[in-house]
Amino acid sequence: MKKVFLLIGIILAIIACKKSDNSNDNPISSTSYFPLAKGNYWIYKEYEIDTNSVEAQLETIDSINVTNDTIINGKKYYVIYHDRNTSSFGNFVLDEYKYVRDSSGYLVKIDGGIVFSVCNFTDALVKRVSSFGQDTLSIVTGKMEKVTEQINVPAGSFNDVLNLKGTVVLGRQFSYLKRPHYVNNYYAKNVGLILKSTFELYDGTVFEVRLLRYKINN
Numbered sequence: 319m320k321k322v323f324l325l326i327g328i329i330l331a332i333i334a335c336k337k338s339d340n341s342n343d344n345p346i347s348s349t350s351y352f353p354l355a356k357g358n359y360w361i362y363k364e365y366e367i368d369t370n371s372v373e374a375q376l377e378t379i380d381s382i383n384v385t386n387d388t389i390i391n392g393k394k395y396y397v398i399y400h401d402r403n404t405s406s407f408g409n410f411v412l413d414e415y416k417y418v419r420d421s422s423g424y425l426v427k428i429d430g431g432i433v434f435s436v437c438n439f440t441d442a443l444v445k446r447v448s449s450f451g452q453d454t455l456s457i458v459t460g461k462m463e464k465v466t467e468q469i470n471v472p473a474g475s476f477n478d479v480l481n482l483k484g485t486v487v488l489g490r491q492f493s494y495l496k497r498p499h500y501v502n503n504y505y506a507k508n509v510g511l512i513l514k515s516t517f518e519l520y521d522g523t524v525f526e527v528r529l530l531r532y533k534i535n536n
Contacts, residue, residue, distance in 0.1 A: 393419060434462060514527050
């Protein structure tokens with residue numbers, strides 16, 4: 319029954335995006351904020367920000383590559399390879415995927431899960447639950463928002479940006495950390511993921527992965 323309600327919710331959300339598309343001659347596509355073409359790549363640098371706002375550049379480099387495309391169940395998906403070296407992102411990762419495609423303004427995975435949306439700023443699109451034994455350690459719920467300020471990273475400054483913002487609810491074991499807790503995934507138009515941030519579960523240290531360079535094929 320829960321799966322039925324989830325499916326209905328996704329269908330209604332997609333219909334809402336399609337209605338939004340009809341009001342504009344240019345249909346909204348998730349690929350406008352995450353360009354999908356074989357050979358596209360993004361290189362990232364990691365930074366650590368302590369609780370006193372002192373920033374340090376770390377040695378780790380991450381990358382995302384669009385390696386190919388393939389047909390699965392009659393639909394075209396793009397194959398994404400993540401080379402992650404940032405172990406600090408293990409707790410609250412919202413962008414786990416290997417095969418993705420656009421579906422009426424949503425970037426969706428092969429199992430139907432949503433990576434992000436360019437037209438739904440109302441619904442919670444992503445949920446991650448972390449547990450140990452019978453204890454729930456954290457629940458992260460991701461929702462899209464439009465970013466009003468400029469986002470600056472080593473690759474440049476970006477103004478047309480959407481954020482998949484994750485609200486983190488921690489278990490009672492971590493009541494000593496200040497609240498609220500958020501993780502962010504910023505996507506710039508015609509560029510892709512430019513910045514993501516999370517925090518260390520045990521002391522509140524913030525980690526950011528910032529876009530260093532990228533290549534987008536037309």
